Amino acid sequence: MKPALTLNHADILPGIIQPLLTWYKGQASDRQLPWRLSPTPYHTWLSEIMLQQTRAAAVIPYYERFLAALPDIAALAAADDEMLMKLWQGLGYYSRARNLKKAAQVIVAEHGGRLPQEHKALLALPGIGRYTASAIGSIAWGKPWPAVDGNVLRVIMRVLACSEDIMAARTRTAVEKALAPHYPTGSDASALNQAFMDLGATVCLPHGTPHCPACPLQQLCLAHDNGQEQKYPVKAAAKPRRQEDRTILLLHQGSAYALHQRPAKGLLAGLWEFPNLPGRLSQQDIEAWLQCHGYRASQIKPLPAARHIFSHVEWHLSGWDIQLQADCLQTAECPASLRWASAAEISNTYSIPSAFTYYLPYIK
DNA sequence: TATGCGTGGCC
């Protein structure tokens, strides 16, 4: 195990606090974000969970719709699972939604229905890690806790011209430790954490050229001194994605289409999908599969290929539209896990992940 | 510590 990391030039950090706060309180807080309108603990919590690895622009409509359906923690704790996943459909990282409900139940059962204000108690809730606990604490109650996310790491690594790998846990720990002694309390704690976010999102950009002339830290940024903003942050290369072929089946009798619920654990856990098989199946393969399951098709048509990229897997999709003969379902050995749904039910009730939406236009 | 876990935007 490597020893704890000490950041070089950390003496620069106390000097970045005031410029950031001044910048945030000025024109910087122009960003109209709905969770900033009424930053109750619940609103802050929900927004921070949705914002994990997700851009603010993508979150906004989900946030509005979620709060309209589940306006408080009690409602969330009692939410119907199917509705919960439907509210999250398309946002990704679906365990966030499940953990949100689990945490709400703990909050109701053990904390009197209110989010706990201690860092440790927040951390104990499912889905809340160090970043999120600190973000909630600072924004909701003015706790002096640095919320170190990708934005903060990028800004700090550039200001310090530091080449440590930001994917390494000890780098984040070192940044937290270096910032914590200088953190203000009250509304400035909230403002400072959000200032880092805004600076990272609008000025100290991760790709392309950062907008250094607009940066309140330009004068004291060591990377900028050397014209080397692009060199930072240093980040370990990601592992190449696993490549998989899958064949999607639009299996239907008239307008009733087969849906299958994915396993409770793993990729897209518990969400609904069109039946699909590993590999790139030919029409002969499809016919054999149908016969094996007792289905009789009246028509089999190929559908266009598609590709879907997850963070760690890449699916190369092919598809078939399979019209079953009338009364076929009475005699077929339908897998018990299949549901038969109309286009309206598919769009209104079932949570279908984006990986399958390429084939939705072929549903009639 | 390394890996699994989504999606869409940007260059």
Add this chain to the structure above:
DNA sequence: TGGCCAAGCAT
């Protein structure tokens, strides 16, 4: 087009 990236967490 392909690769990188975003307000991370759980195990």
